[in-house]
Amino acid sequence: MKVLLISANTEQINVPVMPLGLACVKQAVEQAGHRVLVLNLMSPTDTQTRLDPALLEFQPEVIGVSVRNIDDQSMRQARFLLPAVKEVVDICRKATAAPIVLGGAGYSIFPQAALFYLGADIGIQGEGEGALVELLTRLEKKQNLEKIPGLFLRDQPGQVPDASNWKKPAQYPLPIPDSTLTVHPDFKPESVWLPFQTRRGCPMGCSYCSTAAIEGRRLRKRPLDAVISALQRYVAAGFDQFFITDNTFNFPLSYAKAFCREIIRRGLKIKWQAILYPLGVDAELVDLLARSGCVQVSLGFESGAAVILKQMNKRFSPRTVMKISELLKARGIRRMGFLLLGGPGETRETVMESLAFAEKLAPEMLRFTVGIRIYPHTALERTARSENLILPEDDLLLPRFFLQKELSEWLPEKALEWANIHPDWIFS
Secondary structure, three states, X not given: OEEEEEEOOOOOOOOOOOOHHHHHHHHHHHHOOOEEEEEXXXXXXXXXXXXXXXXXXXXXXXXXXXXXXXXXXXXXXXOEOHHHHHHHHHHXXXXXXXXXXXXXXXXXXXXXXXXXXXXXXXXXXXOHHHHHHHHHHHHHOOOOOOOOOOEEEOOEOOOOOOHHHOOOHHHOOOOOOOHHHOOOOOOOHHHOOEXXXXXXXXXXXXXXXXXXXXXXXXXXXXXXXXXXXXXXXXXXXXXXXXXXXXXXXXXXXXXXXXXXXXXXXXXXXXXXXXXXXXXXXXXXXXXXXXXXXXXXXXXXXXXXXXXXXXXXXXXXXXXXXXXHHHHHHHOOOEEEEEEEEOOOOOOHHHHHXXXXXXXXXXXXXXXXXXXXXXXXXXXXXXXXXXXXXXOOOOOOOOOOEEOOHHHOOHHHHHHHHHHHHOOOEEXX
């Protein structure tokens, strides 16, 4: 079948983001024998101009639309991003009768609500490599679509897939270094970090986090040799800056260390970034990070108050964060810190404790927000509903935030005050 895959993301909330998930799906669909055309809409050209030639000349039999972001997660200046995706779906709908299939990280958090809002025909929650290939096979043979893992139909209620539907990443091919993972030449090369994933899933269960809906709670690693060999192919193709998208790069610690050692052993001259969960990071790992080319880590400590960390179901203490931060600083690895202020249990005292902690930590950059985005099937959602902060029928697709009522006026002003005196702090 002829399959048009569209990356509908046009936002650069932090930096230009390459469609890694779509590239993985493309590789799987091509290996299954289908003809694929990929369209990345992150460019200065308007949507209609980009879509028309692909729809009219390629004549797709199935259209896949990847939805990365629902909103910008900022209560201060909330932006709902789906209208632009709906424009993509509407243009496709007018030009062709091909079924439109939604997927991607953002879609997976709201599989039924986003499907109705965007007016597509089918949605795939979670990993799309296996599910889309199975869907194409059944469409081609005109078979029933029931019981495809993660599949949602607009005219039938879907079910959230259970853990048995999350496959081992080794069963799916890593994407090849082709034009799918490149950007428009107007973007500065130094601003582009190629996304790369070595494992999926996160078992930590932070109170506000949506990762479980996207990747599942079971941590699943790709074979290390396949990972490093893929990196070598990208380097040979001219890429040398990578962002490791694993939610918890340092879990398991042995795998993270082996990854670094293999980069060193094979002599890969790359720069890379990763996301560290501030627990179980030792001096040996930090040394390996530095020697293998890691130049920056995202250190998601979220709060500097122990009581709030406990509310968030974090497994670390401020003292542990400080120790890890000092190890990273000593090896010249830049630290990007994060604070989420205003959640359950937050008080003026815990806010000031967090701000003082971040100031003492002194990361090279800090992003902080007031109010925490509420996602379905999280502890934060349950708390918000128990406190009647959201209506029972609210599906949360439109951005909703948790902010302690008694802090609603004081906290934004205090956050702005601290942002103004710290040039490396970004209040969003």
